Amino acid sequence: MKSVSRVFKALADPTRRQILQELKEGELSAGEITAKFPISGPSISRHLSILKGADLVAERREGNRIVYQLEPEQVAGVVGDFLSAVCPTQVLRSRKRKRSKR
Amino acid sequence: MKSVSRVFKALADPTRRQILQELKEGELSAGEITAKFPISGPSISRHLSILKGADLVAERREGNRIVYQLEPEQVAGVVGDFLSAVCPTQVLRSRKRKRSKR
DNA sequence: ACACTATTTAGCAAAATAGCTAAATTATCA
DNA sequence: TGATAATTTAGCTATTTTGCTAAATAGTGT
Numbered sequence: 001m002k003s004v005s006r007v008f009k010a011l012a013d014p015t016r017r018q019i020l021q022e023l024k025e026g027e028l029s030a031g032e033i034t035a036k037f038p039i040s041g042p043s044i045s046r047h048l049s050i051l052k053g054a055d056l057v058a059e060r061r062e063g064n065r066i067v068y069q070l071e072p073e074q075v076a077g078v079v080g081d082f083l084s085a086v087c088p089t090q091v092l093r094s095r096k097r098k099r100s101k102r
Numbered sequence: 103m104k105s106v107s108r109v110f111k112a113l114a115d116p117t118r119r120q121i122l123q124e125l126k127e128g129e130l131s132a133g134e135i136t137a138k139f140p141i142s143g144p145s146i147s148r149h150l151s152i153l154k155g156a157d158l159v160a161e162r163r164e165g166n167r168i169v170y171q172l173e174p175e176q177v178a179g180v181v182g183d184f185l186s187a188v189c190p191t192q193v194l195r196s197r198k199r200k201r202s203k204r
Numbered sequence: 205a206c207a208c209t210a211t212t213t214a215g216c217a218a219a220a221t222a223g224c225t226a227a228a229t230t231a232t233c234a
Numbered sequence: 235t236g237a238t239a240a241t242t243t244a245g246c247t248a249t250t251t252t253g254c255t256a257a258a259t260a261g262t263g264t
Contacts, residue, residue: 005116011184012114013252014107020188030211043253045212064261065210076192079185082113083178086122090178115222132241145223147242166231167240 003055007078010054015039016047020070023057027069105156109180112156117141118149122172125159129171 001009010016015037022028022036034044048068051057055074059066083090103111112118117139124130124138136146150170153159157176161168185192 002116004119008110008114008119009251012110014104015252017106017110017184017188024188031209034211039252040254041211042213042255046252049212061261063210066212070188072189072192076185076189079181080192082119083181083185086119086126086172087174087178090174090182111221117222133239136241141222142224143241144225144243148222151242163231165240168242 004078004082006054007056007074008082010050010056011079013047013050015044016051019044019047019051020056020075023068023070024072027067029062029065029067031065033068106180106184108156109158109176110184112152112158113181115149115152117146118153121146121149121153122158122177125170125172126174129169131164131167131169133167135170 018037019033022033030041030045030048033048034041037044048057048059052059052068056071057068058071059068061067120139121135124135132143132147132150135150136143139146150159150161154161154170158173159170160173161170163169
């Protein structure tokens with residue numbers, strides 16, 4: 001699937017959007033994220049893997065747990081690109097140019 | 103459903119995102135839009151009604167046909183709000199403040 | 205090795221989504 | 235009014251999504 005599609009599909013779910021908002025405050029482990037939502041751990045885990053698949057978050061293992069952090073550049077990059085493609089006059093501000101296929 | 107959810111669900115489909123991009127060039131009738139895609143008229147009609155339900159497009163009847171136009175303020179407003187909520191440092195530019203519940 | 209904690213993976217059921225064709229609707233024109 | 239054109243609505247099917255519980259995996263501490 002294309003990157004843009006993965007990102008917008010990821011953002012289509014309210015739980016996932018809220019996970020991103022929580023991560024904006026700082027990194028959190030899977031368990032800490034789960035504690036903030038009324039749904040099961042496995043369901044959160046699935047949401048996290050979708051967010052990760054869209055590169056909206058990064059994960060790293062830290063001992064026993066897995067810690068997630070927001071990737072604001074991907075969020076702003078992909079969504080911002082779409083926004084400036086569709087309504088160039090409304091949006092915009094100098095964003096870092098994306099490095100081509102690093 | 104909440105407005106933000108309707109918007110992001112609407113944007114989750116690639117055909118719908120592309121419809122918005124086509125409309126960016128100027129308004130188009132349902133038939134003209136259909137002609138640009140490889141899927142059936144009724145399917146396009148459904149996509150249009152989802153976009154309309156999210157206020158991403160407006161429609162008006164013009165004689166025989168129904169003409170659609172982009173609502174760039176809704177696109178930029180909702181998506182931009184999310185963007186500045188999640189990654190305030192990356193994005194941003196003065197956007198018109200949304201009039202409260204007109 | 206064993207127990208314990210944190211997390212993911214598997215497998216299932218219910219709901220939502222997107223496509224199709226056929227039928228209904230709305231407007232135009234003779 | 236009757237025919238034609240443009241579009242939507244209805245009804246169907248296949249696929250995807252989201253939630254769950256149970257089981258597997260990975261790391262820590264004894």
